[in-house]
Amino acid sequence: MADARTRLFDLGYRNLMRPFLFRVGDGDAEAAHHKTLKQVHALGEQPTALKALARATQVATTPVEVAGIVFPNRVGLAAGxxxxxxxxxxxxxxxxxxxxxxxxxxQAQPGNELPRLFRLTESNAIINRMGFNNLGAQHLADTLALAGPIKIPVGVSIGKTKVTPVEESVDDYLTSLRALDDYADYIAVNVSSPNTPGLRSLQDKEPLAELLAELVTTAGQLARGRRATPIFVKIAPDLTDEAIDDVLEVAQRADVSGIIATNTTLSRDGLHGADLPLAQEVGGLSGAPLTRRARHVVERVAARSELPVIGVGGVMTADDGKALIEAGASLVQVYTGFIYGGPALVTELNRTLG
Structure with a gap:
């Protein structure tokens, strides 16, 4: 019965839903993305439909505890x-x-100019240069307050406002932390997106040490007797092994709770065929070309530290997710794989990872 449900999801998404979404706006990937989110939002307002869908996607899994948080399964939806x-x-x-x-x-910000999201279907990849388009940390806090209890852990990724000078980054991140601390099960510190000028410089040892120390200290102060919100650091796949080790040294000294590996890459290795002209587009690459590199970074982090790892990058199949777990990840996340594979990928990952 479970296999039949998975096949039904797979056929429905790949043959009906995905082709329709990929045609929205004459192939406008961002328009399709917003349309999908609108549909997911509408679904969330229909309790009966949610229960039916949950029954259809249900797979036996074993909960796993990471950084004091109990996750009902190992599969998460990545930031972005x-x-x-x-x-x-x-x-x-x-x-x-x-x-x-x-x-x-x-601060709320519109992000970079359009177009800024590109599908590379022959390579099972996406290039984006969104630039942290969002309605601001306080708006998200208000949204979560109105939503009430969520059945699964909710992490929140925070980044630097584009107009904030790099030297004022700490206060910018702290503003987001203070707004969201009551609603996030964990906070992910994004210092690795390639789409905000100067952001990746925050992965250097000195600025990263200052930023993480302030965030961990402030999270402890905000706890007011409860467990402090865990702080995770999201790192780039483009770091050298030596730079990864530097990040781990700083992260462990700051007493962060874990590492998220990885973000999108500036590399264009792995693109081919009709996608090659799009390789000139500026932005971060995600999807199948990132699979091997993400696995290497997860393996490096797991081997060089005791910090738990959330593995993300190039999870296009259940085997890709299994490989990240075997490399040392406690949890995996999907983004591009979900865009291309739909809910069936989540079901298959849950079945494979248990």
Missing amino acids: VDKDGVGVKAWAALGFGHVELGTVTA
Whole structure:
């Protein structure tokens, strides 16, 4: 019965839903993305439909505890899909064991100019230069307050507002943390997006040490007797092994709770065929070309530290997710794989990872 449900999801998404979405706006990937989020939001407002969908996607899984948080399964929705929490009520029914919202910034901002999202279908990849388009940290906090209890852990990715000078980044991140601390099960510190000028410089040892120390300290102060909100750091796949080790040294000294590996890449390795002209587009690449590199970074992080790892990058199949777990990840997240594979991928990952 479970296999039949998975095949039905797979056929329905690949043969009907995905082709329709990919045609929206004459192939406008961002328009399709917003249309999908609108549908997920509508689903979240229909309790009967949510229950039916949850039954259809249900797979036996073993909960796993990471950083003091109990996750019902190992599969999460990566940051970037639902920046403003539009569909937060519905993601659990699609089989996800957690969702990472954002990346949000202290100030609302429109992001980069259009077009800024490109599908590379022959390579099973996406290039984006969204630039943290979002309605702001306080808006997300208000959305989560109105949503009420969510059935799965909710992480929130926070980044630097574009107009904030790099030297004022700490206060910018702290503003977001203070707004969201009451609503996030964990906070992901995004210092690795390639689409905000100067952001990746925050992965350097000194600025990263200052930023993480302030965030961990402030999270402890905001706890007021409860467990402090865990702080995770999201790193780039383009770091050298030596730079990864530097990040781990700083992260462990700051007493962060875990590492998210990885973000999108500036590399264009792995593109081919009709996608090659799009390789000139500026932005971060995600999807199948990132699979091997993400696995290497996860393996490096797991081997060089005791910090738990959330593995993300190039999870296009259940085997890709299994490989990240075998490399040392405790949890995996999907973004591009979900765009191309739909809910059936989540079901298959849950079945494979248990």
